[in-house]
Amino acid sequence: xxxxxxxxxxxxxxxxxxxxxxxxxxxxxxxxxxxxxxxxxxxxxxxxxxxxxxxxxxxxxxxxxxxxxxxxxxxxxxxxxxxxxxxxxxxxxxxxxxxxxxxxxxxxxxxxxxxxxxxxxxxxxxxxxxxxxxxxxxxxxxxxxxxxxxxxxxxxxxxxxxxxxxxxxxxxxxxxxxxxxxxxxxxxxxxxxxxxxxxxxxxxxxxxxxxxxxxxxxxxxxxxxxxxxxxxxxxxxxxxxxxxxxxxxxxxxxxxxxxxxxxxxxxxxxxxxxxxxxxxxxxxxxxxxxxxxx
Amino acid sequence: xxxxxxxxxxxxxxxxxxxxxxxxxxxxxxxxxxxxxxxxxxxxxxxxxxxxxxxxxxxxxxxxxxxxxxxxxxxxxxxxxxxxxxxxxxxxxxxxxxxxxxxxxxxxxxxxxxxxxxxxxxxxxxxxxxxxxxxxxxxxxxxxxxxxxxxxxxxxxxxxxxxxxxxxxxxxxxxxxxxxxxxxxxxxxxxxxxxxxxxxxxxxxxxxxxxxxxxxxxxxxxxxxxxxxxxxxxxxxxxxxxxxxxxxxxxxxxxxxxxxxxxxxxxxxxxxxxxxxxxxxxxxxxxxxxxxxxxxxxxxxxxxxxxxxxxxxxxxxxxxxxxxxxxxxxxxx
Ligand SMILES: Nc1ncnc2c1ncn2[C@@H]1O[C@H](COP(=O)(O)OP(=O)(O)OP(=O)(O)O)[C@@H](O)[C@H]1O
Ligand SMILES: [Mg+2]
Numbered sequence: 367x368x369x370x371x372x373x374x375x376x377x378x379x380x381x382x383x384x385x386x387x388x389x390x391x392x393x394x395x396x397x398x399x400x401x402x403x404x405x406x407x408x409x410x411x412x413x414x415x416x417x418x419x420x421x422x423x424x425x426x427x428x429x430x431x432x433x434x435x436x437x438x439x440x441x442x443x444x445x446x447x448x449x450x451x452x453x454x455x456x457x458x459x460x461x462x463x464x465x466x467x468x469x470x471x472x473x474x475x476x477x478x479x480x481x482x483x484x485x486x487x488x489x490x491x492x493x494x495x496x497x498x499x500x501x502x503x504x505x506x507x508x509x510x511x512x513x514x515x516x517x518x519x520x521x522x523x524x525x526x527x528x529x530x531x532x533x534x535x536x537x538x539x540x541x542x543x544x545x546x547x548x549x550x551x552x553x554x555x556x557x558x559x560x561x562x563x564x565x566x567x568x569x570x571x572x573x574x575x576x577x578x579x580x581x582x583x584x585x586x587x588x589x590x591x592x593x594x595x596x597x598x599x600x601x602x603x604x605x606x607x608x609x610x611x612x613x614x615x616x617x618x619x620x621x622x623x624x625x626x627x628x629x630x631x632x633x634x635x636x637x638x639x640x641x642x643x644x645x646x647x648x649x650x651x652x653x654x655x656x657x658x659x660x
Numbered sequence: 661x662x663x664x665x666x667x668x669x670x671x672x673x674x675x676x677x678x679x680x681x682x683x684x685x686x687x688x689x690x691x692x693x694x695x696x697x698x699x700x701x702x703x704x705x706x707x708x709x710x711x712x713x714x715x716x717x718x719x720x721x722x723x724x725x726x727x728x729x730x731x732x733x734x735x736x737x738x739x740x741x742x743x744x745x746x747x748x749x750x751x752x753x754x755x756x757x758x759x760x761x762x763x764x765x766x767x768x769x770x771x772x773x774x775x776x777x778x779x780x781x782x783x784x785x786x787x788x789x790x791x792x793x794x795x796x797x798x799x800x801x802x803x804x805x806x807x808x809x810x811x812x813x814x815x816x817x818x819x820x821x822x823x824x825x826x827x828x829x830x831x832x833x834x835x836x837x838x839x840x841x842x843x844x845x846x847x848x849x850x851x852x853x854x855x856x857x858x859x860x861x862x863x864x865x866x867x868x869x870x871x872x873x874x875x876x877x878x879x880x881x882x883x884x885x886x887x888x889x890x891x892x893x894x895x896x897x898x899x900x901x902x903x904x905x906x907x908x909x910x911x912x913x914x915x916x917x918x919x920x921x922x923x924x925x926x927x928x929x930x931x932x933x934x935x936x937x938x939x940x941x942x943x944x945x946x947x948x949x950x951x952x953x954x955x956x957x958x959x960x961x962x963x964x965x966x967x968x969x970x971x972x973x974x975x976x977x978x979x980x981x982x983x984x985x986x987x988x989x990x991x992x993x
Contacts (some may be wrong), residue, residue: 553712554745559733559808568758572749620855 401436408623430606431631434614441521441610442590443575445528445610449585450578452529453536457544458566459563475529475538475584489527490515493599517604525594528589536581543577544570583646586641611635661848663688664709664814669718671704671870678704679870679912681718691840695849695857695893696867703818704852705867709848711735722813724833733762738807739816744799745789752778752788752802759810767947777805780842781835797828800867804839814846821856833860842885854894858882864918866890888989891916897946899983900957912984912992919946919960921981924967933957938965 369377385596402421425431456474464470472550482486492498495530504511514523547570555565571578593612602609602617609617619628662685669678678701686692694702707713711732720728723854725733725773738759747755751775758768778784781801791799800820807815817836821829837860840847857864858878866873866881866889874886878894885891891899899916907915924947933951945965948955957975967973984992 411717547744548743550741550743550745551747553732554739554741554806555747555758556712556732557737557739558764558810560758564762569747574748575749 372532375489377527398629398633401626404626406625408625411625414626417626418540421626421650422634424491425627425630428627430609431454433606434609434611437521437609438590438611441525441528441592442586442588444525445532445589446582446585448525448529449533449536450540450581453538454540454578455576456533456537457540458570461541462546464541471538471541474534475486476534478534480531481594482531483594483598485527485531489523489595490599493523515600515604517607520600520603520608524599527595527599528592531595532585533589535584539577539581540574548571591635663690663723664848665719665721665787666709666864667719667721669705669708669720670716671701671708671713672716677870679708682870684865684871684872684875686846689846691837691847691849691862692865692867693858693861693863694848694867695854696873697893698852700867701870702852703869704870706739706816706818706848706850710737710739710984712739712880715821736813737816738810738812738814738828739818740800740803740807741818744791744823745804746799748791750788752783752794752805753786753793755802756805756809759806763785773809774805777808780808780839781805784975796824797832800824800832801835804836808839808843812845814848817849819850819852822851823854829856836860854896857892864894866893884991884993885983885984886991888914888916888985888991891983891985891991896959897960898901902954902957904952904953906909907984909982910982913987914985914989916983916985917977918981919958921978922957922959923976923978924959924961925974925976927974929976931957932976933973933975935967935969935971935973937969940964949973951975 399407400416403416403418404416405417405420460470460474463615464474477485477589492500495513495515496503498514501511501514512519514520551573552565555569560568591612592610593616596603596610597613597616600608602613615628615635617629617632618624622628664686666684668681668683669679670677682705687776694705696702704713708715711727711730714929715728719726722737723734747758750758756774757770757775759939760773765773774787775784777905778787781804783798783801783805786794786798786802791802794802800823803820820836821832824832833856836847836849840860849856849860862880863875864881865875868889873893874881874890876884881890881894885894888901892901895918897919899918900922901914901916903914906918907913931951931954933949933954935947936950937958938948939946943963945961945963947959947961947967949959951957959975986992
């Protein structure tokens with residue numbers, strides 16, 4: 367096969383990237399696949415025994431795995447929707463203030479500056495049943511206080527903590543999208559007798575659609591793979607009630623020493639995310655085609 | 661009868677008075693052009709009329725009704741923006757239907773009006789496209805279409821052609837003029853291009869620092885400029901101005917002679933000078949001449965230049981086309 371100089375040059379320029387991918391991605395991936403198919407513990411890490419798909423069978427049959435999947439999915443979807451909803455509302459209602467006084471933006475961004483594991487630890491103190499100030503004052507003033515961290519409430523406590531920390535991120539994305547809508551477009555709509563409400567629904571939100579999709583996607587991924595703030599706040603939680611998929615993998619790896627199963631679970635998580643991404647790409651292509659056809 | 665009346669309208673941004681106090685009457689069906697240099701307040705004045713900017717004082721009325729406090733959507737005006745301001749996520753059809761939808765027009769009548777406007781503007785082929793799939797000229801036509809469908813009392817244009825190339829600008833100019841003849845509606849048009857102003861306007865309003873320097877037909881402004889500012893602003897190349905003793909001899913502070921009213925003469929002329937450079941535009945040429953006391957003068961002549969740089973020539977002004985101005989720049993008649 368002959369190649370043009372451009373093709374040869376292209377290959378040459380691609381070489382470092384390919385080398386990088388091989389070194390940093392394919393080696394761990396290879397190890398992952400081998401471990402996923404082996405019986406391996408900390409003692410036998412250098413001599414894994416290939417056992418075929420047995421690890422996958424064990425993981426798929428483990429109710430804790432499914433509980434963790436369900437937790438992560440629910441957590442990811444709920445926090446993404448709440449964060450984006452709040453972020454969007456804030457971006458729209460605060461835009462006159464924020465665009466006039468830039469420093470307010472820094473204030474709103476503050477929660478994002480704290481490491482998530484620190485946030486987890488902090489709330490663990492603040493909400494602690496006996497030592498925490500919040501339950502203390504609630505009991506003092508109202509005579510009773512919800513047990514924020516028990517099996518029934520832990521999920522919602524975590525959702526609130528996650529939302530408080532990451533709504534600013536969604537806000538930032540929406541703020542940028544909102545202020546980049548040209549003023550003349552709003553003026554044109556106002557001249558066309560659109561009310562503020564109509565401008566929001568018919569002009570502004572559709573123009574921010576791409577940003578909304580991206581924000582939902584990013585926040586879902588971040589929520590789905592949540593680890594550090596949950597780990598800091600409740601760990602796996604009472605009766606495993608707050609075991610996210612990442613915590614499941616961590617626990618079976620380090621605590622259970624079932625390396626093969628942990629890696630098999632991570633491979634499953636990877637495959638699931640591939641399916642979701644591929645599905646999203648197919649859906650987008652279909653929508654685009656329908657729009658072109660119309 | 662005046663359709664749009666501005667009565668002592670003024671506008672202040674913070675401490676900056678952009679429009680001191682302005683009176684203007686615009687008749688029904690008139691094509692009025694606001695011209696002036698950049699920053700003279702043309703857009704501000706247009707936006708005050710549109711209701712996109714609040715007045716700091718004075719009254720605006722449309723068809724006899726005081727609309728000073730009326731929100732922009734309810735003044736019955738349509739505006740075409742310099743950036744077109746099309747809704748990027750809607751097709752051309754949806755863009756043009758939007759103003760009708762907002763007033764609750766029926767589906768059938770909306771569709772009919774959009775089709776009509778599209779036919780007038782030659783947009784029928786593009787109805788299902790999005791603005792990003794159109795050329796600049798086509799986008800501008802969509803913006804005009806969106807204005808037409810509402811059948812407004814008056815159209816407001818803010819430099820609608822300034823983003824187009826010269827050839828397209830010329831043809832769009834004609835289209836807007838044709839549209840004005842067809843619709844017979846009032847149009848207010850902002851531009852800083854004096855060719856657009858001269859060719860399109862029934863009446864021109866010359867603005868300078870928010871003050872009206874003169875209002876009149878293009879012919880009036882050209883033949884009888886009220887002051888030096890208008891005289892220099894209307895006409896290209898710019899009017900020649902001569903001060904000092906030559907002007908004093910004619911009882912003026914400054915005199916002005918348009919380049920087309922200066923002749924190169926054989927033998928003895930009024931002024932002697934040497935040619936600095938010539939600009940050949942094909943159909944006409946501009947000759948820049950340095951004349952001792954009279955300073956640097958531009959002569960406009962038909963066809964190719966008959967002189968070349970360095971030539972010594974004589975110039976004479978045409979009889980009766982010399983404008984005289986006093987020390988404030990006001991025209992002396
Ligand atoms: N929102 C505003 N805030 C403060 N000053 C403003 C505002 N809008 C306009 N100005 C000022 O008002 C003056 C007139 O502006 P305007 O946009 O009306 O000029 P223009 O004649 O349309 O100029 P151009 O030909 O460049 O468009 C300018 O000095 C400008 O700085
Ligand atoms: Mg302007």
